[in-house]
Amino acid sequence: xxxxxxxxxxxxxxxxxxxxxxxxxxxxxxxxxxxxxxxxxxxxxxxxxxxxxxxxxxxxxxxxxxxxxxxxxxxxxxxxxxxxxxxxxxxxxxxxxxxxxxxxxxxxxxxxxxxxxxxxxxxxxxxxxxxxxxxxxxxxxxxxxxxxxxxxxxxxxxxxxxxxxxxxxxxxxxxxxxxxxxxxxxxxxxxxxxxxxxxxxxxxxxxxx
Amino acid sequence: xxxxxxxxxxxxxxxxxxxxxxxxxxxxxxxxxxxxxxxxxxxxxxxxxxxxxxxxxxxxxxxxxxxxxxxxxxxxxxxxxxxxxxxxxxxxxxxxxxxxxxxxxxxxxxxxxxxxxxxxxxxxxxxxxxxxxxxxxxxxxxxxxxxxxxxxxxxxxxxxxxxxxxxxxxxxxxxxxxxxxxxxxxxxxxxxxxxxxxxxxxxxxxxxxxxxxxxxxxxxxxxxxxxxxxxxxxxxxxxxxxxxxxxxxxxxxxxxxxxxxxxxxxxxxxxxxxxxxxxxxxxxxxxxxxxxxxxxxxxxxxxxxxxxxxxxxxxxxxxxxxxxxxxxxxxxxxxxxxxxxxxxxxxxxxxxxxxxxxxxxxxxxxxxxxxxxxxxxxxxxxxxxxxxxxxxxxxxxxxxxxxxxxxxxxxxxxxxxxxxxxxxxxxxxxxxxxxxxxxxxxxxxxxxxxxxxxxxxxxxxxxxxxxxxxxxxxxxxxxxx
Numbered sequence: 001x002x003x004x005x006x007x008x009x010x011x012x013x014x015x016x017x018x019x020x021x022x023x024x025x026x027x028x029x030x031x032x033x034x035x036x037x038x039x040x041x042x043x044x045x046x047x048x049x050x051x052x053x054x055x056x057x058x059x060x061x062x063x064x065x066x067x068x069x070x071x072x073x074x075x076x077x078x079x080x081x082x083x084x085x086x087x088x089x090x091x092x093x094x095x096x097x098x099x100x101x102x103x104x105x106x107x108x109x110x111x112x113x114x115x116x117x118x119x120x121x122x123x124x125x126x127x128x129x130x131x132x133x134x135x136x137x138x139x140x141x142x143x144x145x146x147x148x149x150x151x152x153x154x155x156x157x158x159x160x161x162x163x164x165x166x167x168x169x170x171x172x173x174x175x176x177x178x179x180x181x182x183x184x185x186x187x188x189x190x191x192x193x194x195x196x197x198x199x200x201x202x203x204x205x206x207x208x209x
Numbered sequence: 210x211x212x213x214x215x216x217x218x219x220x221x222x223x224x225x226x227x228x229x230x231x232x233x234x235x236x237x238x239x240x241x242x243x244x245x246x247x248x249x250x251x252x253x254x255x256x257x258x259x260x261x262x263x264x265x266x267x268x269x270x271x272x273x274x275x276x277x278x279x280x281x282x283x284x285x286x287x288x289x290x291x292x293x294x295x296x297x298x299x300x301x302x303x304x305x306x307x308x309x310x311x312x313x314x315x316x317x318x319x320x321x322x323x324x325x326x327x328x329x330x331x332x333x334x335x336x337x338x339x340x341x342x343x344x345x346x347x348x349x350x351x352x353x354x355x356x357x358x359x360x361x362x363x364x365x366x367x368x369x370x371x372x373x374x375x376x377x378x379x380x381x382x383x384x385x386x387x388x389x390x391x392x393x394x395x396x397x398x399x400x401x402x403x404x405x406x407x408x409x410x411x412x413x414x415x416x417x418x419x420x421x422x423x424x425x426x427x428x429x430x431x432x433x434x435x436x437x438x439x440x441x442x443x444x445x446x447x448x449x450x451x452x453x454x455x456x457x458x459x460x461x462x463x464x465x466x467x468x469x470x471x472x473x474x475x476x477x478x479x480x481x482x483x484x485x486x487x488x489x490x491x492x493x494x495x496x497x498x499x500x501x502x503x504x505x506x507x508x509x510x511x512x513x514x515x516x517x518x519x520x521x522x523x524x525x526x527x528x529x530x531x532x533x534x535x536x537x538x539x540x541x542x543x544x545x546x547x548x549x550x551x552x553x554x555x556x557x558x559x560x561x562x563x564x565x566x567x568x569x570x571x572x573x574x575x576x577x578x579x580x581x582x583x584x585x586x587x588x589x590x591x592x593x594x595x596x597x598x599x600x601x602x603x604x605x606x607x608x609x610x611x612x613x614x615x616x617x618x619x620x621x622x623x624x625x626x627x628x629x630x631x632x633x634x635x636x637x638x639x640x641x642x643x644x645x646x647x648x649x650x651x652x653x654x655x656x657x658x659x660x661x662x663x664x665x666x667x668x669x670x671x672x673x674x675x676x677x678x679x680x681x682x683x684x685x686x687x688x689x690x
Contacts, residue, residue, distance in 0.1 A: 155369055173372065176368065180369070
């Protein structure tokens with residue numbers, strides 16, 4: 001069952017690289033939140049109850065409802081629900097994603113370790129790399145933010161693989177999630193989108209030598 | 210209540226009060242109890258060195274050195290923040306947010322220094338990012354917004370990378386059958402760990418914390434942040450946060466150094482350090498904004514410190530000594546450059562000049578700081594750079610040494626030509642008369658820091674030498690001075 005959820009997670013990753021509307025990217029984030037919620041529910045049943053409830057709330061409420069809702073509000077307010085220009089061709093994006101998956105698989109097998117769950121490792125390393133991919137090859141600040149959240153989802157998934165033995169690690173992952181995401185979204189929603197009235201990265205080029 | 214709880218609870222309460230109290234002068238008065246608390250904490254830590262304070266905290270020689278240094282830099286930072294707020298007539302709201310964030314920033318840095326658990330160390334490093342965002346955004350203009358956004362975004366990626374490094378370390382500890390991430394437990398079990406995981410962990414730790422220490426690969430946002438933030442905050446970034454990033458990396462280095470990956474880690478640090486110095490040299494030749502110039506100079510010195518660590522032997526001592534002298538000199542330069550910016554009302558080197566005439570005491574401080582930062586004798590940095598070169602030669606790193614010497618010449622030329630322009634280039638008489646003069650008293654904190662740095666070069670106190678020797682005593686192949 002856990003494996004199924006993780007495979008579904010990997011499929012959302014593939015889709016995120018070729019989605020060409022902001023609204024579909026945001027929907028992907030919501031689905032990823034739900035999938036991670038499922039993984040946490042199935043995987044962490046042996047840690048104490050209060051901690052578990054906290055983790056489930058974080059994944060369900062924060063990751064799959066709150067963050068997508070905020071991002072959705074930003075795009076409707078700025079009237080940018082149009083295409084997020086993919087400045088690489090469709091084929092290149094798909095090809096890169098497949099290459100990332102293949103690389104992660106090979107890496108996972110190369111490292112073969114009894115404590116390493118290959119499927120977890122592949123999905124999370126791919127998520128991290130696809131997050132970085134979105135941050136490098138997309139042009140708008142909102143896609144960068146989404147890329148960062150996908151990267152964080154990957155890291156969170158990885159921390160769940162270690163979580164049953166080291167609950168502290170999962171709590172640290174939540175800390176990362178809450179603080180960085182809130183801070184990034186806070187600045188983004190309150191300031192950038194208001195002040196610049198434009199969410200292309202190109203406007204942020206005053207600072208240079 | 211022990212002093213650790215007193216410090217953390219007290220400072221958070223003071224920060225809260227600063228945020229709530231909205232009166233400019235009153236807000237700054239609240240720094241007096243905070244700095245008192247900071248000094249008291251440093252004083253008490255001295256006497257509980259190497260004792261277990263708590264499950265998660267302990268003070269050793271390394272944290273003690275940088276704790277003292279942080280306290281020393283924090284006091285003039287507050288003074289200069291106050292002076293600049295008074296001159297610029299910052300709004301009450303901006304001042305209250307700035308002050309509360311400053312207090313929490315200093316507390317978070319202290320937290321990184323005294324954490325004895327990897328997870329806690331990471332959480333405090335995350336807290337420094339959060340609080341510094343408010344400090345960078347202090348001027349509330351477009352440049353500040355851009356710098357803040359970039360800093361927060363990239364620092365979050367950095368902190369996520371560091372977390373990934375800790376996750377890899379977590380897998381390694383499970384292999385070693387001891388899932389505990391406190392530094393003491395790690396040091397015991399590290400030999401049973403798989404070296405592949407340790408290598409991956411170290412790579413991500415260095416990449417992640419590079420945004421704090423300000424080296425390759427994530428140094429660019431640090432430069433932007435120091436440019437856009439008020440100069441006093443730039444001083445604290447270069448004189449405090451840089452050391453904190455070093456301590457974060459060094460904690461892992463120290464634990465891993467007793468395994469077979471020690472030589473490999475040295476290579477990583479050497480490449481990181483050398484590329485950092487390279488980037489610094491390239492940018493310093495062309496940079497015309499003097500705040501960015503000092504930011505790039507911090508990149509150079511952070512790179513030098515990593516090279517010193519990677520050279521081993523006497524290099525460990527040199528690295529820490531270098532950080533101490535660099536903090537004192539760079540902080541005073543940032544304070545002074547804030548006054549230069551105030552005098553000329555811009556940051557472009559080419560449109561400045563004759564600063565030594567306009568503000569003799571401040572200009573002299575800039576001149577002394579300039580000699581100091583370029584590591585010319587009698588600066589403390591001269592000693593540490595000589596020791597670094599010595600370590601490189603004893604380690605047979607002739608190529609690195611040659612490259613480093615070559616790059617340092619460019620840095621000397623680049624910074625030298627800009628700074629001499631600020632100090633001596635003649636300005637038209639009508640411009641000179643229209644310039645607002647700044648009182649010589651405002652340069653007193655700089656002079657105190659600079660005299661400290663010169664003392665380090667001429668007569669390094671034996672107590673400090675002992676402390677540094679103790680801090681690096683656990684490393685393999687360490688050479689006593």
